Amino acid sequence: MTTTVLVLVETINDYLPIIENSGFTLILAPTPAERAKAIATHGEQINAVLTRGPLGLYADEIAALPHLEIICVIGAGYEHVDLGAARARGVMVTNGAGVNAPSVADHAMALLLSLVRDIPGADASVRRGEWRKVMRPSLAGKRLGILGLGSVGMAIAKRAALGFDMSVSYHNRRPRSDVPYAYCATAAELALVSDFLIVATPGGAGTHQLVDRNVLEALGPNGFIVNIARASVISTVDLIDALEHKRIAGAALDVFDDEPQVPDALKVLSNVVLTPHVAGLSPEASQGTVQLVADNLLAFFSGKPVLTPVPLPEN
Structure with a gap:
């Protein structure tokens, strides 16, 4: 019997052959309209869904997929996957x-360097024919705070x-x-x-x-934040408000x-x-995450334990 995977992720097409070559049939639905149409049209044949945290999979969608057996999330976050509905089913x-x-x-370190050293501003000044020299802080010897010391936080800490x-x-x-960190x-x-301060914690309730006004006040007028x-x-x-008032x-x-919308106030x-x-x-991350999806799907549909299960709520 054919096992069909509904793919909601929009950035990994080059690596989807990894899943197809593992024996799965794919339905691509990277836009909201295509997603709704695919669920309405092919709901009876979909056995698995590939999504990411911000895209999620909601209770009504899970209900519309009677043969759904597994949801694979690319990346660590799964904040918009309805875990309660998944458990109930x-x-x-x-x-x-x-x-x-x-x-x-x-990328976190690149953003931090760009921000603290004002690389975008320096680049823009040269392109305008200026030669603007501004004194900017160094990173060496500074104090870094990491909010969320999981896999990403640990990689940032080491760097x-x-x-x-x-x-x-x-x-x-x-x-x-x-x-060894405090x-x-x-x-x-x-x-x-x-x-x-670098934010590396999962989303969700x-x-x-x-990070609210009190945290930003604690960071202070000489502090920088990366998310x-x-x-x-x-x-x-x-x-x-904190940025505008320095x-x-x-x-x-x-x-x-509200991606891809960005507040004009930030721009x-x-x-x-x-x-x-x-x-x-990155090519390395995309290939690795898709390979992990394929490995999880192969394990699950072979009756073996999946590699990276997400704990589901008790009730």
Whole structure:
């Protein structure tokens, strides 16, 4: 019997042959309209769904797929996958935690360097025929705070500590006993002891607007913040206010509340660096995440344990 996978992700087409060559039939539906049409038209034959955290899979969609058995999420976050509905239906959920961590960590450091050293502004000045020289801080010896010390946070910490001689502190839901970095009990406490704050925690209800006015005030007028996680972790209203009134020195953002829409208030600020949610995009990360999806699908449909199961709620 043919096993059919509905693919909602829009950035991995070059690597989808990995899944097809594993024996699966794919239905591509990368836009909202194509997604709705595919579920309405092919719902009876879909056995698996490939999605990512911001795209998710909702309860009504799960209900419309009577033969759905597994949801595979690319990347670590699964905030818009209805886990309760999946559990009620007995649907397995997997994610891609850790596979794209090197790419995301590289991008986080690139954003931090661009922001702190004002690379976009310097580049623009040269292109305008100017020769603007501005004194900017160094990264060496500074204090880095990492909000969320999972796979991505750990990769960032190693780059910062070993590559830039930075001291590293972190905040997690609970302290880790296997790292040499200093633990802070709250996000505000972390911001208070940081020159730079990088957000690397998953999205979802547990981290919603964890970085608010109080955290930004603790970071202070010389502090910089980078977000390569989920926009929901930072209060956008509080962030824009802090940037406009120079209560923090600057922000670099790869994620936004209503992608691809970006607030004009952010676009006009000179102390902001913006990228279009590309931190996890690299050939290496894309191939690795799609290979993990194929491995999870092969294991599941062979009756073996999946490699990266997502824990489902008890009730």
